[in-house]
Amino acid sequence: MSDFEPEVDAWMKQFARLDERRGPLPDANTLWVKAKLMQSTIAMERASQPITRVQIAAYLLVAGSWAALVTWKWNALSAWFNSFKPAHIILGAAGASAANSLSLTFFMMLIALASVTVMLAFHTILAEE
Amino acid sequence: MTADGLILQTPFAFATATFQRTPKRPMDEAKFEAFYRKTAGRLWSYIFRMTGNAATADDLLQKTFFRFLRSNPTIADDDHLRHYIFRTATNLVFDHFREIKRHRELAPEAVPGSSPSVDLRHDMMRVFAELKPQERALLWLAHVEGSSHEEIGEAIGVKAKSVRVLLFRARKRLAGILEKRGLTHV
Numbered sequence: 170m171s172d173f174e175p176e177v178d179a180w181m182k183q184f185a186r187l188d189e190r191r192g193p194l195p196d197a198n199t200l201w202v203k204a205k206l207m208q209s210t211i212a213m214e215r216a217s218q219p220i221t222r223v224q225i226a227a228y229l230l231v232a233g234s235w236a237a238l239v240t241w242k243w244n245a246l247s248a249w250f251n252s253f254k255p256a257h258i259i260l261g262a263a264g265a266s267a268a269n270s271l272s273l274t275f276f277m278m279l280i281a282l283a284s285v286t287v288m289l290a291f292h293t294i295l296a297e298e
Numbered sequence: 299m300t301a302d303g304l305i306l307q308t309p310f311a312f313a314t315a316t317f318q319r320t321p322k323r324p325m326d327e328a329k330f331e332a333f334y335r336k337t338a339g340r341l342w343s344y345i346f347r348m349t350g351n352a353a354t355a356d357d358l359l360q361k362t363f364f365r366f367l368r369s370n371p372t373i374a375d376d377d378h379l380r381h382y383i384f385r386t387a388t389n390l391v392f393d394h395f396r397e398i399k400r401h402r403e404l405a406p407e408a409v410p411g412s413s414p415s416v417d418l419r420h421d422m423m424r425v426f427a428e429l430k431p432q433e434r435a436l437l438w439l440a441h442v443e444g445s446s447h448e449e450i451g452e453a454i455g456v457k458a459k460s461v462r463v464l465l466f467r468a469r470k471r472l473a474g475i476l477e478k479r480g481l482t483h484v
Contacts, residue, residue: 176476180472184422185441195356207364
């Protein structure tokens with residue numbers, strides 16, 4: 170034992186006896202309930218993590234599909250949009266040639282992709298609610 | 299132990315199983331309340347002496363118990379639980395100091411007694427605040443909580459062998475501060 174150990178020990182004991190607390194301690198029941206709520210929130214977050222990941226992947230897939238579709242038929246689409254210009258309409262050529270290059274498959278894909286996008290948006294809104 | 303198992307056992311066997319083997323059941327609200335009543339005051343004092351701020355002590359006390367409950371404590375030895383909670387509190391206090399350091403604030407924060415009024419309580423707080431956080435933890439756990447070197451080592455994250463040396467240095471430092479301030483015979 171060092172020379173100063175008894176002195177330090179006495180000082181620490183006296184220091185520990187000082188009561189510094191002014192208000193009451195937090196209630197044990199409140200702490201218990203809060204902790205349980207926190208635990209359930211964490212469990213819920215953990216459980217919904219795979220769903221969130223799938224949702225993000227679906228968003229990326231849909232965005233990629235839209236980009237691919239538009240890129241694939243960009244020329245035909247821009248020609249189709251241009252055909253709606255007043256000058257084109259006056260000349261009587263509204264969309265005739267452009268519509269020929271946009272196949273039925275393209276329109277089917279467009280409808281399918283739009284449906285998937287709407288479904289995904291609804292799923293996100295409903296899941297959040 | 300299942301309910302069927304309990305029914306089939308004799309009363310003596312049941313008593314032996316319950317009290318000698320100390321089954322590990324999750325802590326329920328009543329047990330937590332009893333443990334909290336026994337520990338919270340001491341733990342608050344420890345955190346307060348470490349941080350020097352009552353509001354921070356309140357906050358860290360709650361965080362400590364939240365972390366404790368999140369770890370799904372089992373009804374084991376009370377001493378073991380007490381050491382576990384002091385270890386958790388020590389980690390949180392050290393994290394708190396790290397956070398303060400990151401924000402370039404002065405540590406320890408708002409130590410009571412920064413007012414000119416000279417009071418024994420404030421003097422003691424100021425003396426203790428002069429020590430490093432690790433030294434404060436070492437001295438409190440050793441002299442107030444009566445923890446062993448192994449327990450202190452676990453709490454502050456050092457080897458038990460190092461605790462002896464660190465504790466010696468902390469005592470020496472505190473004794474030096476007391477001598478310097480003329481408080482050797484409080």
